Amino acid sequence: MPVPEGHHVASRSLLRDDAFRALRDAIVDGTLAPGERLVDAELIAWLGVSRTPIREALARLEQAGLVQTRPGRSTTVSPLDVRETRAAQSVAAAMHELAVREAVPQLAEADLEAMTKANGRFAKALRRKDVDAAVNADDDFHGVAVRACGNAMVRTVLDQVTPLVRRAERLRFTSLTGRGSVAVHAAIVELCRAGDADGAGREARANWLTLQLLLATDD
Template identity: 65%
Template sequence: MPVPQSRGLVSRSLLRENAYQALRDAIVDGTLTPGERLNDSDLVEWLGISRTPIREALARLEQTGLVRTKPGRYTIVSPLDLRAARGAQSVTAAMHELAVREALPNLSRAELDAMRAANTRFADALARNDVDAALAADDAFHGVAVTAAANQALRAVLEQFTPVLRRVERLRFSSLSGRGSVAQHDRIIELCAAGDVEGAATATRANWQTLAPLLDALAADDSDD
């Protein structure tokens, strides 16, 4: 019988994306720890794919600041770089503010309901101390405006800089300092529902800027060591 043309075909771009997401998530959630060496053979065995998409994913992760590579010698998980994290926070806050500005004039009732549902899940996850679920719900909440803005350049910038912040946010959402975000999200929804573009954009930027005290605390801890 003729062999189907699609049999066994998995696009290289899909393999690269899957490898990137798996490695990114393992670094962000601490499965792969700062300073840990990433050996090609170990990653091939773990992910079950060839070296080429893994190396392409590692190159992308280096651009986001999650790994460091010395060609021909080693690739390691990057320690948390507070200067890079501060830069990522500034850029990410500005991009989410822009997303709200561009999305709000046409934001539908269904999209507002999606924001409310995401914040409910977020509050529940924080109450259960489920950091992974809290991060997923926070992504879903802010993702409504990002999707509605339909700005690919904005999305590309967020995809580059958000992973660095996720490492910091895991610390925030595992402590009481993350609880205030629920009320901040409610305020953003309220302003969006009222059609207040300036207020909603400003509140969104302020929400992302709440990472600053945690970054300051981490910097203080480093200086004490």
């Protein structure tokens, strides 16, 4: 769909990171569709920032595989590339496995409760077919371990690869296959509660690799 009219954010004091996040989220949620041309003037009017943070944000998005730039010609939203998405998914799965393994000894009961509540919101969102709420709840669930593990490199890598995965997962969460994650989430919580870091890590990895079923149909 076209770039929305009006300011996405009221303040004109957006930093380059804010511009990057706004554009990234619009691409991931489909507001900016694959193949759509991104024109500086339209993005400046939408986000209320100058050209410099827009260009910096687009450069970062190109590195993340979310936009394609032809110097001097055009910048467009990248199509969903199955091979790149599979690669990003494999990395994300490995990072979440590592996060859970390292987080288990650090998790308090409050953390496990937060994961359980997030999984409950996730299940409700799937029943309502509310993709935005499902993605947010899933992020909340996995984010507990990512924060608790205290490994800054895990977060850095996930920030790079997760948007590519989320573009495809938005499709998965509207299907029956997405509902299997509810039971897997519950299993991860119980393994964490039991102190089984290896088992919880394996379940986390498997959970992030379930997207392969969807991608296999897109070859």
